[in-house]
Amino acid sequence: MAVFVFSLAVYLASLPRTVSFEDSAEFVTAAATLGVPHPSGFPLYVLLARLFVWLPFGTIPWRVAFFSAVCAAAAAALVFVLARRLAASWGVVQTPLVRLAMFAVAAMLAVSEIWWSQAIYAKVYALHVLLLLAACWALLRFSADVSRDRWLAAAVFLFGLACSNHLFLSLAFAPFFAGAPLAADRRLLRPSRRWLLFAAALAAGWLPYLYLPLRAAMNPPYAFGRIVDWRDLAAYVLRSRYGDFDPGAWKTAGLSFALLGQLLLYLGPLPVFLAAVGAVGLYRRKDPAARAGLILCLGGIFSAPLALLLRPVPWTEYSAYAARVYGLAGYAFTAVLAAAGFAWLLRDRLNSRGRLVRPAAAVLLLLLPLAVLVSDWPKTAPYRSGFVEDYGRKLLASLPPDAVLLVNDFAFNQDTELFTLAYLQTVEKLRADVTIVQDVGISCFRTPDLPAGYASQTLDQRRRLLLTAALDQPDLADRPLFATFPPEYVMKGLTADSNGLVFRLLPEGAPAALALPAVELPALPDGAMLRRQPALGSLVSRVLYNYAASQVEEQGSRAGTAALIEAVELDLGPMSADYRAFLAHRSAVAPAPPR
Secondary structure: OHHHHHHHHHHHOOOOOOOOOOOHHHHHHHHHHOOEOOOOOOHHHHHHHHHHHOOOOOOHHHHHHHHHHHHHHHHHHHHHHHHHHHHHHOOOOOOHHHHHHHHHHHHHHHOOHHHHHHHOOOOOHHHHHHHHHHHHHHHHHHHHOOOOHHHHHHHHHHHHHHHOOOHHHHHHHHHHHHHHHHHHOHHHHOOOOHHHHHHHHHHHHHHHHHHHHHHHOOOOOOEEOOOOOHHHHHHHHOOHHHOOOOHHHHHHOHHHHHHHHHHHHHHOHHHHHHHHHHHHHHHHOOOHHHHHHHHHHHHHHHHHHHHHOOOOOOOOHHHHHHOHHHHHHHHHHHHHHHHHHHHHHHOOOOOOOOOOHHHHHHHHHHHHHHHHHHHHOHHHHHHHOOHHHHHHHHHHHOOOOOOEEEOOOOHHHHHHHHHHHHHHHHOOOOOOOOEEEOOOOEOOOEOOOOOOOHHHOOHHHHHHHHHHHHHOOHHHOOOOEEEOOOOOOOOOOEEEEEOOOOEEEEEOOOOHHHOOOOOOOOOOOOHHHHHHOHHHHHHHHHHHHHHHHHHHHHHOOOOOHHHHHHHHHHOOOOOOHHHHHHHHHHHHHOOOOOO
């Protein structure tokens, strides 16, 4: 309980009141509207987060983030509970000082950067780890008494629920989850009526997936893609559109090694060393619970890196950042081993020391999580930033009545922009007169007919095709047309003027009288914060490029240099699409003077 209260208090002090970057705004929108988020649909998360939307206090984004906080705090508490059970399998006498050592490890995990980040905004990973830890706790109860089938059935049911929350990561853990009870009782391999019980428990855990076709048939305010028949459902759940599975992808093993390396980066060398001690201690024990616990902990640590071997994603700074949250279960199970190993190292060794040793040791143990808290508090600042919602509100406010807005971007920016705009239009009911045109199939936006093979094109080609498709829509032709990117570098015959946030698409040579009025830009977050958080920094970089473009229009080619330099510093890669788009726009509206 102490771990839960400590963790939740920290999270409550740092919960954001607005939507954040990446796909957090989508999960807020899906929970608020009972919608269908991107594949694999995450139905359990949507249904449980919906319960928190009904809370009578706080903004809707705060309520959904509070759900993550409760899950993360409960998961940290389960780390402590599992560590105590594993330490008991060694026969460790759990004195108050030993329990305080295990508390310190669990509390350090709770305030470590990645864990803390997933506890304070709307994402599925805190719930995923909570369900896995709960399933492992039930398995350990079974391992201690293999005659009690209800604990194994409970474990299988909880694992099924984990699958209905995050299928990809749960299936990666499945071989270890199946191996742990077999290590305790090999008789489970024999066919018996028990198999029917366990199959029923697993099927019950998968029942939330029925939500997807049932809700999709009701045309909810928000849905990512379409689910019409069982083929659509299977493709949705298995994430076929992302091409996630490739048996030959082991050649891109760098991402897996990066995920393991992040254990040292985000947890620190002390917990990793203690985890190694715990793993060796469990290996040397012949107790069934110890063997099962070791298999589960190793599975939690290595399942995500092994799963990434089957994904055709090579290591890049971008992909390593995106995959960092896949290792959240690894951090939890490393902490379980570390806490158990710490308890084994201490045992009764301090009880025979002088009277001052135990109080001094207790103070030092309490200082460990406090030191991590102070160190990592600034690192969670991006998740509390209100920039993303402020940007979305100002972008919509800058558009004239009945405008059409084209949004086509890459990865982080596309998710952040589209999901934020979906939240503002469907939940906040802001600017329903604006038609947003995009290419990912979000139901509350317009998706024009696009040619076959569109998804395999480069970003520049997709923007050109999206522009062409939008211009071919008869009901959009006479409305003011805008884009979040300048069109000159992807389509001839168009020019644009910018207000610093969006570009109005005009026939080439349109009179300057059509220039947009200036708008107030959103307050930019601290630069050091942005360099620590690529997803937020990438969007701010794009805003700065667009602001520099508006300065060029007003004052000439030298204007906006400071904004351009800052944008380049935050850009994820050299010669990015945003940078090339800015150069094309500057060339179109303010050609360099002859030498």
